[in-house]
Amino acid sequence: MSCKKLKMICFSPTRTTRRILDAVAEGVGAGQLEVIDLTREDQLPADLNCDDDLVIIGAPVYSGRIPLAAVERFKALKSCGTPVVPVVVYGNRAYEDALIELSDIATEAGFKTVAGAAFIGEHSFSTEKTPIAVSRPDEDDLVKAREFGKSLVAKFADGSLATSSVEVPGNRPYKDRSPKASASPVSNGDCQLCGACERVCPTAAISVGAMVETDPDKCIFCCACVKVCAFEARKLEVPRLLEVSQWLADNFSARREPEIFI
Ligand SMILES: Cc1cc2nc3c(=O)[nH]c(=O)nc-3n(C[C@H](O)[C@H](O)[C@H](O)COP(=O)(O)O)c2cc1C
Known part of the structure; x- marks a missing residue:
């Protein structure tokens, strides 16, 4: 059996998640690829039913969780047991409960989690003064993302992906969301x-x-x-976020590597 219809669903404001998902999809190399980008709220497609062979869903990690804006958009998805691969992208600190949360959102929408992954992207708060995971994903990350796509398709071909059920790391209940300050760039x-x-x-x-x-x-x-x-x-x-950026740059500069669950 081959993976003919692949769907990629993402929320990715600074495009690092999107770049990882593109590379995973390239590795899968499906005949038909549909991209549903839910990043902009005025560009949400009317039909969010998924009857594909495989779906890859991706979002960034915000404070160890999936951003609320993404959660709200993903909640409109519907499926009847389609195999799904949740992928989170985080800024080299930690992904905590984000991957399990994304897997749970997909399960709630009717998908079945068959694999998962956490990749690293340049931190949204990274600046010249406070560099955090600058230029990630880099070529090494993209190679790993393409290889992950290839391993998915290999398991799809031998039939083992459909029967596999993967538990991804994280805690339930998830960690509390940080209160949102009323501020902006x-x-x-x-x-x-x-x-x-x-x-x-x-x-x-x-x-x-x-x-x-x-x-x-x-x-x-x-x-x-x-x-x-x-x-x-x-x-x-925003003073509090400048402090956070400095803390991240000071404490999370050691390179973290992608984690694959399959
Ligand atoms: C509000 C906010 C909170 C974040 N929290 C975390 C976090 O808890 N752990 C982490 O490693 N990175 C965190 N990041 C960094 C993003 O996960 C990272 O930059 C990601 O690559 C952004 O994805 P995107 O390019 O798809 O928007 C946070 C970023 C923002 C904006």
Whole structure:
């Protein structure tokens, strides 16, 4: 049996999760690949039924959990027993309960977890002053992601993937979510009002007109706006998060490697 129809479902504000999922999908090499990117709330597809041979679902880790914005979008998915591979991408600190949470979300939607993985991506808070997992995923990570895809297809071909049931690490109940501060990145005088930040914001928190306005209650600190700004005019200057960035850079610089569960 071969994997003809593969679906990739992701939430990925700064695209590291998306790059890992692309590489896993490349390794699977299915005849038909459908991508459902749930990152932008105004681009959600109407039909979220999954009758594919295999589904790969991916999200970043926020405070050891799946970001709420992703959880809400994933909840619209429906399946009748399709094999699913949850993949989380984290910023070289820890993924804690995120992978088990993503597996549980998929189970709730009717999927069956047959494998899973945790990869590393450049931390959303990484800056020149506080570098954290800079440029990850790198080529080594992408090779591992493609190999993971190949191992999935090998197990699919010999029939063992359909019967396997994988337990991924994590605790239930999951760790508590950190309370969300009402704050956001800000644009400085170098801003050219080009609108790139508005276009990448996953929660529609930014509107660009004669000036840039950001709704601090909608902002999830994903930093997509900071990373996309070609003029380096958008900065995360929330004091508490600057402290966190420094703590991460000081304590989590030792390279962590991807973990595969199959
Ligand atoms: C609000 C927030 C919380 C985060 N929490 C964690 C965490 O608990 N552990 C970790 O290692 N990385 C954490 N990260 C880093 C992201 O998981 C990492 O940068 C990931 O690659 C981002 O994925 P994306 O590129 O798909 O958006 C956090 C990032 C943000 C924005």
